[in-house]
Amino acid sequence: MLAAVWLEAEVRGFGGIVEASHASALRLPAQTVMGVERTRATFLSYSKQDQANFTTDLRTLLEPGSSIDLVQETFLAMASAASAEP
Numbered sequence: 540m541l542a543a544v545w546l547e548a549e550v551r552g553f554g555g556i557v558e559a560s561h562a563s564a565l566r567l568p569a570q571t572v573m574g575v576e577r578t579r580a581t582f583l584s585y586s587k588q589d590q591a592n593f594t595t596d597l598r599t600l601l602e603p604g605s606s607i608d609l610v611q612e613t614f615l616a617m618a619s620a621a622s623a624e625p
Contacts, residue, residue, distance in 0.1 A: 553618035553619065553620060553621055554618060554619040554620065554621045555618065555619065556616055556617070556618045557616070557617050557618070558614070558615065558616045558617075559614075559615045560612070560613065560614045560615070561612070561613045562610055562611065562612045562613075563610070563611050564608070564609075564610055565608070565609050565610070565611050566606045566607070566608050566609075567606060567607050567609065568604075568605075568606055568607075569601035569602065569603065569604070569605045569606065569607060570603075572601060572607045572609075573594070573597055573598065573601060576593075576597060577590075577594065
């Protein structure tokens, strides 16, 4: 995958790469989705006024008490440090 390609191409100090991925269907309450969106780096980089406008717009789109269906995708790539050659 992309992470493995980067590790192999850019970093030679690592041994074998182990990759894992997982996808899971979830249903989250609208309030949880709002909370997650308001902690993202993009949101946090907005001015206070833009944050307020975004929150108002999102609240309008997400009905109170509703749930949002989504798929959570997770990818992990790990590599051990390469052994030093004597």
